[in-house]
Amino acid sequence: MSKAKRLLDILMFVTTKKKFTAQEIADEFHISIRTVHRYILDLSDMGLPIYSEQGRNGGYTVLTSRFLPPILFTEEEAVSIFYAFESLNYYRNLPFDTVISSVEHKLYSSLQSEAKIKIDKIRSYIAFWNPKRTIDTPLLNDVLKYSIENRNLHIQYDSKSGIRKKHIRPIGVYAHDGLWYLPAYDYHKKKILLYRVDRILSILSTEENEDEFMNLKEWFNFIEVKNPIRLHVLLTMEGIRQCKSVPYFEGFVVTQEDGAGYIDTIIDRGELNFITSLFLRLGSHARILEPKELIVGLRKQAEEILTMYQDDN
Incomplete structure (x- = not known):
């Protein structure tokens, strides 16, 4: 048997047992104690974290249970x-x-x-591009860790209305358009809100939870509409193209034979502020029929822009 094959067999043996003696390896593989010690030194040089204990009850211990044996890939x-x-x-x-x-x-x-x-x-011909953000997200690992550990968080959050303290129950984190987002249950507002992880300034404290809550995968599959409202929009061919490039819209777009189309679906009223800016960007390529609140919001933003650029002459 080749040395490489013997090393692989011993590696799998010791990572399974975690704690072993040189005599156990010698008996298992029918080799001398001296050869066992050489193999253990080789495995240690390869990166296997082995700790040796001297004395009558001594032996070897693999320091971590998360070390994987070699995996062969094509x-x-x-x-x-x-x-x-x-x-x-x-x-x-x-x-x-x-x-x-x-x-x-x-x-x-x-x-x-x-x-x-x-x-x-x-590398010269393919890239998986996202907008390269300069914004740091230093608490990303902590937020993910506490989500997995099912902990409540007391955080300081930089919102549009200023820095606020929030008491939340995180669901998980996801990346979109180069930024990281945290859906979480807000105990004050009694509903799930979406937070930007880079705007979390600090985690003040955490609390354990005994009961389970939904995770990110479950949240993606079940986004509750508490205050339903109809969204009905006519789209040009360009409007279709742009809407299909926006994850929020792409599942709602219906394309007709002439290439134009429409969106006719039910959304939560709380989403209106979010989608107003999206439709403002579409300009004349999207004609909103419902809801009236969205039309009013678009007119207001358009008037503010016109006022900003009025020609004083």
Whole structure:
């Protein structure tokens, strides 16, 4: 049996047992104690965190249960995994940012020269682009951690009306358009609101919860409409194109045979402020029929812009 195969077998054996003696390995693989010690030194040099204990009841302990045995990938699999990491490069902050960089480096370094040349060439022809934001999100890891741990948070939040203290129950975090968002239950307003993670200035304290709450996946599948209102909009071909590029709208767009189309759906009234700016950007490519509140909001914003640019002469 080759040394590489023997090392792999011993690695899988010790990571399963966690605590073992040299004699156990010698008996399992029918090798000498001296050979066992050489193999353990080799595994330690490879990065396996092994702690040795001297004495009558001594032996070896693998210091972490999260160390994985080697996984064999084909070249195509390795390239696809590498580009899964590359797709995250345009985000300024990521959960586990240092770990992701370390994994990416290890994966690239382990590839054969042909695969490295392939990756280097592909880099010149493909990118998973998001707007490169200069805004820091220093509390991203903490917010994600407390979401997973099912904790309430008392935070300081930089809202449009100024810095406010919030008591929230986070659901999870997601990235969109280069920014990180946190849907969370607001105990004061008694509903789920959407927060920008970069606007969380500090986490003042946390509280444990005994009961379970919905997670991010469940929230995406169930967004409650408490105050329903009809959204009915006629769209030109350009309006169709632009609406399909906005995640909020794309599931509502209906395209007709002539290329034009419409949106006719039910939304929550609380979304009106959010979508007003989206429709203002569409200009004449979207004609709103309902609701009247949205038309009034668009007229108000348009008048404010006209007033700002009035010619005094």
